[in-house]
Amino acid sequence: MPGPYRTRRRHGKHSGHSAHRTYGDKAAWYLPLAISLDALGIGVPGLLLLRHTRQPHPLLCALVAAALWTALRAVRRRYTADVLGETRGVLAALTDWLVLLGMLAVLRTACGEIVRPVVALAGVALGPLLTMAGTNLTQRHLISDRRSAQAVxxxxxxxxxxxxxxxxxxxxxxxxxxxxxxxxxxxxxxxxxxxxxxxxxxxxxxxxxxxxxxxxxxxxxxxxxxxxxxxxxxxxxxxxxxxxxxxxxxxxxxxxxxxxxLVDVAPRRLQLDAPAGLAMLHIAPPLRHGLQVWLKSAADRAGAAFGLLLLAPLFALVALAIRATSPGPVFYKHTRYGQNCTPFLMWKFRTMVVDADARKADLERTGANENDGLMFKMRRDPRVTRVGRVLRRYSLDELPQLVNVLRGEMSLVGPRPPLPDEVARYDKTEVRRLAVRPGITGLWQVSGRSDLSWDETIKLDLRYVDNWSFTADVDVMARTLRAVVDGRGAY
The missing domain is CATH 3.40.50.20 (Rossmann fold)
Structure with a gap:
């Protein structure tokens, strides 16, 4: 069939395949898995801790806490068919957990001194972690199903x-x-x-x-x-x-x-109104100020400082490998553009020969660039050294950018920092990706890196810039480890 249209038929009443039990359009086990993990994540650790600390009525307290947690999530519509598997649920689990703590505090006050606050807090700490793990599992399964034309x-x-x-x-x-x-x-x-x-x-x-x-x-x-x-x-x-x-x-x-x-607007930014019966959609502006921005800045600097201390031995090993296999400096520094088009000096481990920049123009003239946009990318770039290929494969060459993060020039998560000649050719749409600080990792890195087209890269960056949140950064950081191990698009 011509054009971009693709047919995906779901298993069930219209596809000719034998029907199977579902919850809405999704696998039937999503609901019992979610409820079981929620109940066990609160009840079992709470029971073990209460018995270990010899608190009164451990089984009753654990059952009450598990019942409150599942009831709370049910009231907040976390188990509906249109919600299960659709999001990673980090923010939802944390907000529900805070509400649970408030409910337990009220219950403790009403019933008298039953469980010490520290013990109660430790007992329910594992709950949201198991909830997020279950949500992540169902989301991965759901995405896999949809790639094979199911649950659509x-x-x-x-x-x-x-x-x-x-x-x-x-x-x-x-x-x-x-x-x-x-x-x-x-x-x-x-x-x-x-x-x-x-x-x-x-x-x-x-x-x-x-x-x-x-x-x-x-x-x-x-x-x-x-x-x-x-x-x-x-x-x-x-x-x-x-x-x-x-x-x-x-x-x-x-x-x-x-x-x-509208395109690429996160649902949390949308609010429906109906003045005089006229449907109206309010769009909240991107987060640029406030508590979440402060948290991002604090987490960036703390994470960079901790990373530099923890990875100091690795830095030494990489430096020795570069010096032993290729003449030239260990580090490569180059001017990049950051937030609001502010230039800064970005640091990396050197992965290319010393005269790599001088040879780039010759490669461009011969049509060696495999990227369809403003970036220069080659799968087998002759300027990359043997050690450099290993460093790029596992993104180890990016680690010195922790210094840039510590200085406030970059962030742990954000768009890729562009070169000056790239920025000089940006249009008004592409310039918007510089509205936030560039990052060591981002949606670009966890979505395919150099395998992405220029248009796909810009779409991912703009989606991040307009819909950024602190929890979204946490999600990208978690996905980065898998992308680094996988190595797809790293060249």
């Missing part, structure tokens, strides 16, 4: 052809989400480029019969077994026409979603 929802897209093409291409480009486009109902008579099946077409003129649009879309949805109708409003789909269409779909028990036209 069949979607019918409605919109003007250019918008429909964009929506279909955007959803087809990634597979970790729950939506697979099975068809398009174009508004107007222009040609579709996406290659998706078209079983109905809405004219560009307002229909005289209010049920015309609904009948056409419902017919297409039933023919394609669509579970969701995704509407992209435009000039030919007025508010009143859209309203009647939604009425018709809802009367037929068909789910409807509206695309606002």
């Amino acid at each position: 929802r069949r979607v019918l897209v409605i919109g003007e052809p250019s918008t429909a093409d964009h929506v279909v291409g955007h959803l087809a480009a990634r597979t970790e989400h729950a939506y697979v486009v099975v068809g398009v109902v174009p508004v107007g008579n222009a040609k579709l480029e996406c290659g998706a099946p078209v079983t109905a077409r809405l004219g560009s003129v307002e229909p005289r019969n209010p049920t015309d649009d609904g009948a056409a879309v419902l017919g297409a949805a039933r023919e394609l077994h669509a579970e969701l109708v995704l509407v992209a409003p435009g000039p030919r789909l007025s508010a009143d026409r859209l309203r009647r269409l939604v009425w018709a779909l809802h009367d037929a028990q068909t789910q409807v979603a509206i695309l606002p036209g």
Whole structure:
């Protein structure tokens, strides 16, 4: 089928495969796993600690704490089918844990002095860790399922052809989400480029019969077994026409979603309002000030200082290896651009021959650059030394940048620090990646590094810049270890 459209059919009633037990569109074991880990993560450590410290009524206290924890998470909708497996849940687990501590404190006060505060705190400390581990497991399983066309929802897209093409291409480009486009109902008579099946077409003129649009879309949805109708409003789909269409779909028990036209905006930044009955979507600005920014700065400097002390022996070994195998200095320093286009001197272990910069122009003239954008990348760069290849494979050449982090010029997590000649060719979109401090690691490194195209790199950086949060940094740091061990895209 032409264009970016890809068919992914889920196992179950429309795919021809034998159905299996599910929770919503997901594996049935997600729910019992989540509840069991939550209950055991609070109950078992609490029971063992209470018995060891000879606290009164250890079994009763452990059961009450486990029941409170699972009940709290159920009330806060952590077990619903649309939530399980969708996020890593770091912030959710921590906030729930803090609420649990408050509830236990109130219960302790109401029932008298039953358990010492320190013992109670230690007893429930493992709970959120097991919760996050279970969430991570289900998310990895869910992503794997979706890559093999399972646990997805069949979607019918409605919109003007250019918008429909964009929506279909955007959803087809990634597979970790729950939506697979099975068809398009174009508004107007222009040609579709996406290659998706078209079983109905809405004219560009307002229909005289209010049920015309609904009948056409419902017919297409039933023919394609669509579970969701995704509407992209435009000039030919007025508010009143859209309203009647939604009425018709809802009367037929068909789910409807509206695309606002936003790209790469984290859900936590969105807030829905309806002044005078008019649906309005508020978008919170990116975090640039406040407690989370202060925490990031403090964690950066503390982490850099600790890392420099801990890795001092490794620094010495790498320095000896570089000096023994290649003439020239151990460190390579180069001007890079940081936050708000501020230049700084970035440090790395030298992985190339001494005259590497001078030879770069000759390689560019011969078309050796394998990157499709402003970066220069070669899989087998002749300027890289033997030791340099090992250092790049495991990202050890980046470690001296901890000095830049300690000086406040870089962060542990952030976009890749660009070269001056790259910044000179940036457009207004690409310059936005310099709104935050560059990092030693980031979404670029954990998502494929040099294997990514320039456009993919920019999209990842802008997603980080606009949607940054402290918990997102923690997630990237955790994923960095796996990316370094895997070594994919490191050259």
